[in-house]
Amino acid sequence: MVGLKLPRIPDRTPVKLTILVPPDLYQALVDYATLYSQIYGREEPLIELVPAMLAAFLEGDKAFVKGRAALERRT
Numbered sequence: 001m002v003g004l005k006l007p008r009i010p011d012r013t014p015v016k017l018t019i020l021v022p023p024d025l026y027q028a029l030v031d032y033a034t035l036y037s038q039i040y041g042r043e044e045p046l047i048e049l050v051p052a053m054l055a056a057f058l059e060g061d062k063a064f065v066k067g068r069a070a071l072e073r074r075t
Contacts, residue, residue: 021029029046032053037043058064 029050033044033046033049036049
């Protein structure tokens with residue numbers, strides 16, 4: 001069978017992660033959501049913003065990206 005142009009879509013099943021954060025971090029997240037809303041004219045709940053923030057942080061961490069690539073080469 002001929003391969004399709006679109007590769008197999010990876011698993012996108014969400015994984016629930018529950019964390020406790022200190023009050024000052026919670027307030028910073030609320031403030032971020034407020035600024036996000038003012039800048040983009042659209043309110044997003046923290047439950048949607050936090051995963052995007054974590055992904056952006058990890059993608060921007062050059063040492064993590066390099067280390068992760070090394071881990072993947074070993075497997």
